[in-house]
Amino acid sequence: xxxxxxxxxxxxxxxxxxxxxxxxxSVGIKLKYExxxxxxxxxxxxxxxxxxxxxxxxxxxxxxxxxxxIVAVAKSELGLIRNIESPFIIKYNNDKxxxxxxxxxxxxx
Amino acid sequence: MNNSRALFVIVxxxxxxxxxxxxxxxxxxxxxxxxxxDAHRQQTGVEKIQADRGLIYDRNNVLLVYNRSDxxxxxxLRMLKQKDKNEIxxxxxxxxxxxxxxxxxLMKGTKKTVNIEKKVPVEIASSLKxxxxxxxxxxxxxxxxxxxxxxxxxxxxYVNNExxxxxxxxxxxDEELNGEDGSRLxxxxxxxxxxxxxxxxxxxxxSGDDFYLTIDKGYQFILEDELKKGVxxxxxxxxxxxxxxxxxxxxxxxxxxxxxxxxxxxxxxxxQRRNRAITDTYEPGSTFKSxxxxxxxxxxxxxxxxxxxxxxxxxxxxxxxxxxxHPFNSLNVVEIIEQSSNIGVAKLVQxxxxxxxxxxxxxxxxxxxxxxTLSGETAGRLRKPxxxxxxxxxxLSFGYEISVTPIQMLAGYCALINGGILFEPQLVQRQVxxxxxxxYEFSPKEIRRVISAETSDIMRxxxxxxxxxxxGKKAFSELIxxxxxxxxxxxxxxxxxxxxxxxxxxxxxxxxENPQVICLILxxxxxxxxxxxxxxxxxxxxxxxxxxxxxxxxxxxxxxxDLLKNLKFAENNSENQIQNKSTVKPISFKEVKIASNNKMPxxxxxxxxxxxxxxxxxxxxxxxxxxxxxxxxxxxPGKKLDGNENxxxxxxxxxxxxxxxx
Numbered sequence: 001x002x003x004x005x006x007x008x009x010x011x012x013x014x015x016x017x018x019x020x021x022x023x024x025x026s027v028g029i030k031l032k033y034e035x036x037x038x039x040x041x042x043x044x045x046x047x048x049x050x051x052x053x054x055x056x057x058x059x060x061x062x063x064x065x066x067x068x069x070i071v072a073v074a075k076s077e078l079g080l081i082r083n084i085e086s087p088f089i090i091k092y093n094n095d096k097x098x099x100x101x102x103x104x105x106x107x108x109x
Numbered sequence: 110m111n112n113s114r115a116l117f118v119i120v121x122x123x124x125x126x127x128x129x130x131x132x133x134x135x136x137x138x139x140x141x142x143x144x145x146x147d148a149h150r151q152q153t154g155v156e157k158i159q160a161d162r163g164l165i166y167d168r169n170n171v172l173l174v175y176n177r178s179d180x181x182x183x184x185x186l187r188m189l190k191q192k193d194k195n196e197i198x199x200x201x202x203x204x205x206x207x208x209x210x211x212x213x214x215l216m217k218g219t220k221k222t223v224n225i226e227k228k229v230p231v232e233i234a235s236s237l238k239x240x241x242x243x244x245x246x247x248x249x250x251x252x253x254x255x256x257x258x259x260x261x262x263x264x265x266x267y268v269n270n271e272x273x274x275x276x277x278x279x280x281x282x283d284e285e286l287n288g289e290d291g292s293r294l295x296x297x298x299x300x301x302x303x304x305x306x307x308x309x310x311x312x313x314x315x316s317g318d319d320f321y322l323t324i325d326k327g328y329q330f331i332l333e334d335e336l337k338k339g340v341x342x343x344x345x346x347x348x349x350x351x352x353x354x355x356x357x358x359x360x361x362x363x364x365x366x367x368x369x370x371x372x373x374x375x376x377x378x379x380x381q382r383r384n385r386a387i388t389d390t391y392e393p394g395s396t397f398k399s400x401x402x403x404x405x406x407x408x409x410x411x412x413x414x415x416x417x418x419x420x421x422x423x424x425x426x427x428x429x430x431x432x433x434x435h436p437f438n439s440l441n442v443v444e445i446i447e448q449s450s451n452i453g454v455a456k457l458v459q460x461x462x463x464x465x466x467x468x469x470x471x472x473x474x475x476x477x478x479x480x481x482t483l484s485g486e487t488a489g490r491l492r493k494p495x496x497x498x499x500x501x502x503x504x505l506s507f508g509y510e511i512s513v514t515p516i517q518m519l520a521g522y523c524a525l526i527n528g529g530i531l532f533e534p535q536l537v538q539r540q541v542x543x544x545x546x547x548x549y550e551f552s553p554k555e556i557r558r559v560i561s562a563e564t565s566d567i568m569r570x571x572x573x574x575x576x577x578x579x580x581g582k583k584a585f586s587e588l589i590x591x592x593x594x595x596x597x598x599x600x601x602x603x604x605x606x607x608x609x610x611x612x613x614x615x616x617x618x619x620x621x622e623n624p625q626v627i628c629l630i631l632x633x634x635x636x637x638x639x640x641x642x643x644x645x646x647x648x649x650x651x652x653x654x655x656x657x658x659x660x661x662x663x664x665x666x667x668x669x670x671d672l673l674k675n676l677k678f679a680e681n682n683s684e685n686q687i688q689n690k691s692t693v694k695p696i697s698f699k700e701v702k703i704a705s706n707n708k709m710p711x712x713x714x715x716x717x718x719x720x721x722x723x724x725x726x727x728x729x730x731x732x733x734x735x736x737x738x739x740x741x742x743x744x745x746p747g748k749k750l751d752g753n754e755n756x757x758x759x760x761x762x763x764x765x766x767x768x769x770x771x
Contacts, residue, residue: 009119012123013119016126034304037306037308038303038305038306040306041303049178049231055164056175056177056254058172059175063256063257066326066327067327067659068327068331078717078733080717080733
């Protein structure tokens with residue numbers, strides 16, 4: 001073996017080593033990328049599942065807060081009955097009535 | 110020596126690398142196409158991304174239909190070993206409380222893929238998903254959830270196994286609800302499990318649009334509840350009810366009893382699943398007289414106060430006998446409609462020209478489909494005057510020789526009382542994309558003016574009279590002014606009119622001054638009383654009163670003035686002061702004090718909710734009689750509790766600021 005051929009071999013080996021490192025690194029990065037894609041997919045599924053749960057809970061919330069349910073529970077579980085008398089309220093302003101009465105008194109006395 | 114050894118090793122390495130490079134060139138370049146094809150075929154697969162179906166809401170944004178992803182489990186019997194089958198059967202049997210043999214029977218043989226469990230909720234499926242056996246796999250499957258089960262089933266329709274909408278809104282707007290499925294490439298391992306996703310080949314799914322309906326869940330619930338009770342109470346074969354807003358044509362509720370649960374649609378027969386309100390026709394009978402009278406009034410062919418001789422209940426016209434249920438000697442036009450006289454209407458209708466009468470009936474929408482956004486609607490039958498016999502017009506005048514659907518009937522009545530305009534029945538308010546953008550807003554669609562506003566005003570008053578003085582008395586409400594018309598028609602069975610089977614109906618509306626709600630109740634073959642006034646009118650009354658009580662704010666201004674006599678008064682500007690002109694005196698509430706030594710507390714003058722809390726905490730059973738605040742208790746205060754007490758709490762009402770406690 002000639003002395004002058006040594007650096008070429010070392011150069012070649014170094015080149016192969018670097019190429020191998022690059023190849024391994026690229027495989028590693030690719031695997032990591034694929035793993036991240038899988039994680040993303042899993043996260044998307046979890047998100048979808050949680051969104052569906054949220055929608056379901058919204059529907060259940062609307063059910064339990066619905067008037068017909070509250071009335072049914074009040075009747076069947078608490079023994080309450082709906083007031084059969086008219087539930088209407090006439091609101092009046094007592095001060096205004098007093099003021100008007102005084103005005104009328106002043107005018108016609 | 111060392112140099113030559115090193116050189117040998119290096120040469121070997123170089124040869125090895127050269128061999129590798131040659132092989133790589135072979136794989137990557139020369140035979141690349143073939144290898145790539147094989148690899149692609151074996152390792153990748155196109156996976157469908159199912160688009161989420163759109164949600165369905167009612168007019169008040171109450172969610173009616175949504176989606177859930179369930180898991181279905183499968184076994185590929187070509188790959189699954191007997192040992193694994195036994196193990197899987199055991200796990201599934203334990204989870205679903207079934208016999209192991211059930212699952213083993215399913216997995217008999219070696220040739221096909223079988224479904225072990227279909228649509229398992231995610232919560233249950235999560236542990237089963239951990240089973241790793243070659244040939245055992247699972248798939249996510251979308252499930253449509255109809256949150257209120259049977260509620261509005263005929264409007265909503267259902268989704269079949271192929272994820273296709275069937276019936277109702279689900280079918281009519283199937284494409285819009287479905288969205289667009291997406292796809293992606295996935296890499297699989299030898300067992301078919303996913304290794305990775307190829308992101309660059311992703312074609313995202315587009316979710317379906319959400320639909321907001323015109324129906325009111327509260328009204329729908331009331332209508333179904335009362336209709337169910339009515340069908341049972343009167344022994345009817347089935348019942349149909351529709352509620353609409355007469356001023357816009359919006360359908361507020363639509364129900365058929367029997368109905369079905371769209372979550373388990375396969376358990377019901379065709380009759381139960383069919384939306385009879387739009388598919389089934391019937392001869393309307395006396396409810397149709399309103400249209401005849403309206404046509405005559407609109408053409409000024411009769412006066413309300415003119416008297417007609419009614420032949421004492423038996424009238425022979427063109428060799429056909431026409432009878433009244435209640436014979437009268439004479440009645441004026443108002444009384445004819447109030448008492449629903451066939452003879453009166455038959456005599457009046459002869460004044461109108463055939464073509465004109467037909468034009469009015471067509472104008473009200475009879476003989477044409479209403480264009481409601483539901484599939485399967487039928488047009489009914491209204492023959493042209495050229496096809497009429499000599500007695501057809503007379504029969505038509507009181508609702509025979511014509512077939513209508515309940516939705517047509519109610520749409521026609523809307524025109525009759527809303528000022529004379531026919532609206533297209535509307536079922537959808539708006540279509541909104543999954544990202545919240547408005548896609549389409551549906552608005553009330555005016556079709557045509559049928560009668561003048563004056564005629565419509567007269568008709569409202571006439572129909573009010575029917576409820577106040579005539580055949581519709583059982584629809585009369587103390588709460589609000591009601592108008593309406595009763596109808597009873599013999600069913601046409603096996604080529605002749607049955608004397609046992611009737612269609613009993615009532616079309617009513619309220620408040621008469623400004624109609625906001627119109628409702629049709631139709632009972633098919635009731636066996637307890639055949640007349641619409643006896644059978645359908647009370648159901649309408651219950652529906653109307655419950656709606657009014659639910660929607661107090663909307664109807665408050667139309668409440669019956671007679672009710673004002675019993676009003677409670679409250680001062681507007683005083684928050685704490687109680688002003689009440691009724692005999693009930695204001696009572697201040699007492700707090701419940703629970704003694705530490707397990708003794709019965711004094712509950713008199715306490716609120717029910719506080720008493721319930723205290724008694725539950727003390728483990729005392731209770732019963733409540735009445736409403737309001739507690740006036741007496743059966744277990745005396747201070748009594749030592751041993752856990753077996755049953756306390757009866759009697760209550761009476763108390764008014765706070767004019768409002769009564771519920």
